[in-house]
Amino acid sequence: MTDTIFATDKKLYQLLKTGVNRARKEQRSLLVSLDRQLPAFDPLAYFAVGRQLFEKTLLWGRPTSDFCLVGLGASRTVAAEGRERFSVVKKAWSEILEGAIIDNSACLNGTGPLLMGGFNFTPQQQLSAIWANYPDAMLVLPRFLLTMSQGEYWLTTNIMVGPKSKVDELIKKVEQEWNMIERKATQRSWRKTFSTEIKLQEGEVESWKATVEQLTQDIKDERLEKVVLARQVDVKAEQSFSTTCILDRLRNKYPTCYIFAVGQGDECFLGATPEQLVKFEGDQLQTSCLAGSTARGSSKREDQLLGNQLLNSEKNQHEHLIVLRSIRNSLQKVCLEINISEKPKLLKLDNVQHLHTPITGRLKPDFSLFDLVKELHPTPAIGGLPKNIALELIRKREGIDRGWYSAPVGWINATGDGEFVVAIRSALVKDDNAYLYAGCGIVADSEPEDEYQETCLKLQPILSALKGELNEFTANNE
Incomplete structure (x- = not known):
């Protein structure tokens, strides 16, 4: 150059x-x-x-x-x-x-x-x-x-x-x-060592758990299958965050995830998400169902045990099937053909493992990637089912503004090819403040404490990247 x-x-x-x-x-x-x-x-x-x-x-x-x-x-x-x-x-x-x-x-x-x-x-x-x-x-x-x-x-x-x-x-x-x-x-040398002490403001944890309890009743009363409830965690640091260093840690720690950032002025929305919404090339589309999760084990034996429990969990298999069925129904509106794997497999990330089912298909003429994004968002994995009733309950019960969290982020080129992901495992960062979100699927038999612990697990990757070192975020941080 x-x-x-x-x-x-x-x-x-x-x-x-x-x-x-x-x-x-x-x-x-x-x-x-x-x-x-x-x-x-x-x-x-x-x-x-x-x-x-x-x-x-x-x-x-x-x-x-x-x-x-x-x-x-x-x-x-x-x-x-x-x-x-x-x-x-x-x-x-x-x-x-x-x-x-x-x-x-x-x-x-x-x-x-x-x-x-x-x-x-x-x-x-x-x-x-x-x-x-x-x-x-x-x-x-x-x-x-x-x-x-x-x-x-x-x-x-x-x-x-x-x-x-x-x-x-x-x-x-x-x-x-x-x-x-x-x-x-x-x-410019941006590869400087960056670590900072951070303080968490979780909001009303017990109130959030009570909302889980309320939603389980809503689901029974409304005959819903699932509603995703998110919560917000505010982080305050001792110094301004380096968004570049955060992204560097995310790409090194989670190389199989999609690393993204949308910088707007002195703010930046960034993350490392495992969840693809849709990829489109030619007339071929690729998407996946990612729903149902558990922790990684501290040993190979424990990890295998947790994975097998997830594969055989009636609750998680039911949640996964709900999401899969919804994706298939959405794709039928814009696709000539859809191919779905018979059984979900495990997608293992650094701190969590998910049930994962790949899906491919062929788009109808005159439809575009934007049409796919419109039909697929929000999936039941981050919204619920039935979609409209679930979204209304989210507006009524959640009490936060999700913004771009769990929304489509991606790119599209001049020929219409491109890819969008679901922006989970993410944060909005500004100076020494960061706003994090995590959610979980609530069904009729959900237990509030279990759901809270699941959100804590999902917050760990971005919290660790913000701090600059491992930051175990559990219920003990309340």
């Missing part, structure tokens, strides 16, 4: 010239996008720089799949409010791509123009100011997109041009921006 990769780029000059001429003719703004191959880089080095220089910085990756995206800045931000947020974003992305001038020589998924971002759990009047800067939908077309995929490293530059744009000025500006990014990425 050199200081002249843009200034001497004849292809970029010609693309921009063509774009400006078209913008003048059509009297509108349009997208010019060009990618180029780069030497190997650490995505987090650029994420750290992005947090310094830009209002919006985003990251998405899965370490074991050798895939990572880093979005620096925003050439265009698509935001939407209300129940039609999926449709609004779908239309806006189509309009951005209309007439766009794209040179995507990499031909790799994750290169070229794409949107990164996500949605909130459910459109509703906000109960707190915590999520004020995260609307019902927010997806970003990055100014600079860095992609690591299949052992290759690429930079995609997305530039919006208008009728009055001047090519030389556009190139000069993008050159200056990239030079600053490069200097800081090579000079």
Whole structure:
């Protein structure tokens, strides 16, 4: 990489010239996008720089799949409010791509123009100011997109041009921006040791347990199958959190999980989730059912015993079947075919193991990834069943604003391929404050103490990453 990769780029000059001429003719703004191959880089080095220089910085990756995206800045931000947020974003992305001038020589998924971002759990009047800067939908077309995929490293530059744009000025500006990014990425050492004492404010634990008890009665009265109840834990640190260090610990500790971050100003929503909502490529989709969980054992024998108990647990198998049936019913609306494994298997993570069933399918013509996300969210694993009644009970009983917790976060490219996950095992971080959420599926025979302990187990990964060392979070922290 050199200081002249843009200034001497004849292809970029010609693309921009063509774009400006078209913008003048059509009297509108349009997208010019060009990618180029780069030497190997650490995505987090650029994420750290992005947090310094830009209002919006985003990251998405899965370490074991050798895939990572880093979005620096925003050439265009698509935001939407209300129940039609999926449709609004779908239309806006189509309009951005209309007439766009794209040179995507990499031909790799994750290169070229794409949107990164996500949605909130459910459109509703906000109960707190915590999520004020995260609307019902927010997806970003990055100014600079860095992609690591299949052992290759690429930079995609997305530039919006208008009728009055001047090519030389556009190139000069993008050159200056990239030079600053490069200097800081090579000079800044963000891999510093970071640990801090944290204080937990769990809220009214006994009140939450009482809500579990109330929900079990609601489920019996309403003849529901399941409602997911979440709770919020506030964390206060002795110093400001380093979001880059938190992400570094998460990717090293949970390499099979999806590592994500959506930085908005001095706030950042981040996490390491094991739960894929849906992946789409061509006309093929991939999703999974992840419901039912237990702890990992302290020995191989104990771990196997706990796993076998989970596989044979009537309660957990029932919960898993509820989620699986709901996913199948949702997919039938948009799929030509659906393939589901016969029996769930164990998905073992560092501190928890889940029942897991892979699902594949083929999408009907004229449907998109946004349609899949709309149909699948929220799954019973984070909402309940029947969906609408469960969501109404969540609004009535939960008493918190979930924001983007347990909502779809991901990316979509110009051809419609992409992937979204369910943003659990996550936190919203701002300065020395962090807001964490964990939930569990409540059924008719749920025990409040057991459900509380399950939320404690689910909070451990992100709490450990926030603190910088292992932080055993159990009922003893009350």
